[in-house]
Amino acid sequence: MDLLNHLALGFQTALSLHNLLYCFIGVLLGTAVGVLPGLGPLSTIAMLLPMTYALSPVSALIMLAGIYYGAQYGGSITAILVNMPGESSSVVTCLDGYQMARRGRAGAALAISALGSFFAGSVATVIIAGFAAPLTDLATRFGSAEYVALMVLGLVGAVVLAHGSLLKALAMIVLGLLLGVVGTDVNSGTARFSFDVPELMDGFNFVVVAMGLFAFAEIIRNLEQAEAGQTVLQKVGSLWPTRAELREAFPAVLRGTCLGSLLGVLPGGGAVMSSFASYSLEKKVSRHPEAFGKGAICGVAGPESANNAGAQTSFIPMLTLGIPPNPVMALMVGAMTIHSIQPGPQVMSANPELFWGLIASMWVGNGMLLVLNLPLIGVWIRMLSLPYRLLYPAILLCCVIGVYGMQNNVFDVMLILPFALLGYLFHRLGCEPAPLLLGFILGPMLEENLRRALRLSRGDPTVFLTRPISLVLLLIAAGLLLAVLLPKVRDRREQVFVEDD
C-alpha cells in the first residue's frame, strides 16, 4: 500500500499545472533539438540544461527527463526519415526504419516506434516504482567498501559494454577519475592541480567537460564531413500501421520492453545496448530473418521499445544508489547537484515528492510524446531540412550561454576550448569519450569512499574482499573483464556492434 501512497504523491506532483507545462516544454524542446541530425540525447540535454537553472529542483528534473525522451524519439525520427542516426541508440532504427520509409511506410514506422516507446515507457515506469524502495533499502545498508566495489563494477560494466578497444576505454575511465581530482580535496582542504586559479578550486565544471567532449567535438566532426546533400523523405504515408503490421509488431514490442528494462539497470547499459541487443534478438526469433535490413517492422518495433525501456530503467541505479550507469545519467547527476541535491538513497526519504514526482512524470512524459509527435511530424520534417550551416552557430550559442549562465563565469566558457580539442583528438585516436565522463562524475565519490573504507580498516586493503557484498560485486566485475578477454565472447561483442557500420 505504501507504493500506492507514493505513486499518489508522485502523480499529485507530476500533474500539477506547472509541472505538466515543464514536462510538455521538455518533451517538445527535446524532440525539436533531438531531430536535428548529429545531435544525440547527451548533447541535447547539455545544450538545454540552462533552461532549467531558474526552475525548482522538481520541475527542473521533470523537464530534463522530458528532454531526454524527447531527444531520444527525435533521434528515431531522423533515423527513419534521413537514415542518419543522431546517436548510437538509433543506429539500428536506421536499418529497417529507413527501408520502410523508402517503401512509403515512414508513417507506420514512426507510429509504431512511438506506440512501442509509450508501451515500453509505461512498463519501465512501473518497474522503477516497484524496485525503487527495496533497492534504496539495500543501499542504505551499504558501507564505504560496498560503494567502492559497486562503483568499480559500474565503471567496468561501462567498459565491457562499450564498443572499441577495452584498454582504451579503461584508460579513458582512469583519465576521467583523474580529471575529477582537480579542485579542493574535501578531507584536507588542499587545492589539487588547480594551478592557483581560483575558478579551478571547485574543480572542472561537469557541464563544461560534457559539452566540450560531446557537443563541441561533434560539431567540429560534422563540419569536417562537408555538408553532404541529405535526402529527407518528404512522403510519410499513412500514419496508421495496418492490422497485420500491428499484429506482427506487438510481440516484438513486448520482447523489446523486457530486454530493455533488464539491460537498462545494468552498469554501462541503457538505451544503446538495449536497442542493439533487441535487434539481434528479433532477427534470431523471426521466421523471416531475411527480411531484416529490408524494412521489417519488427526491426523497428523491438529496438525502439527496448531503447525507451532501457533509457527509463537506467534511472534506477542513478536514483537509488546515486551511481549513474551511463553518460546521460551522469549528466542527470550533474544537473541534480546544480540544484544542490546529492543523488543517492537519501533522496527518496528526504525529497519524496521529487523522487516520486519524477517517476510519475516519466509516464506522463511518454504519453505526451505520443500525442505530441504524431500530429507534429510535418513540423519535424521541416526542421530536418534546415541546412547545417545555419544550425551549428545556433547550437554553439546555446551552449556558451548555458555554460556562462551556470556561474556567470567567463572562465568556464574559455575552458570549453581545451575540452573540445581533446574531444576531437580522442575521436581521431579512436577513444570513446563516454567512459571518461562516467569516471569524471564518479571520481570524487570513489575517492571519498575509498579513503573512508581504508581508514576504517586501518589501511588493510583486504577489506574489499572480506565483506561479502563487496566481494560479490568485485567478483562480478572481474568476471566481466575476463569474459571480454575470452575469444568467443570477444567475437560476439564485436558482432553485436558491427551493425554500426
Add this chain to the structure above:
Amino acid sequence: MKHFLAHPDRLAGLLFVLFGAGFAIGAGAYDMGTAAQMGPGFYPRLLGGLLVLLGIAIFVTAQGKDAPGIAGRLPWRALLAVCAGVAVFGLSLECLGLFIASVLLVGVSSLGQPGRRWGEVALSALVLALLACAVFAWGLKLPLPVWPKFG
C-alpha cells in the same frame, strides 16, 4: 619513425602516458599519507601510475603499421572557426553585452564552412542574437548583461 607514431593506438598510448605521468608527478607536491590515513596526494598518484601502465599497454599492443583514423589532415578551418567563435564570445560578453557577443560568435563561427553567404550569415546572426536575448536574458531572466557597458 613518423609513420610508426602516426598509428592511432600508439599516439593514444603516448597521450595517456603523458597524462598519467603528469598527474602522478604533480601529485608529488601533495602529502601522500599512508593507506590508512590517505593524504591528498595518494589517490591521484595511484591513478596516475595506473594510467601510465595502461598507456604503455595500449602503445605496445598497437597492431599493423598505421590504421586510417589518424590519416588525413586536421580540419583546421572548422577547429579554428569554432574555437575562435567561442573565445570571441567569452572575451566580449562582459564588456560588450550578450547581443554583440552573440553576433560576433555567429559571425566568426560561420567561417567554419566554405561557401558561406554573407547576407544569410548577417541575417541569422541578428535573429539568433535577438532570440538569445529574448529567451535567456528576458525570458529566463539569467543575469546576463545585454548591452555594452559605458564608462
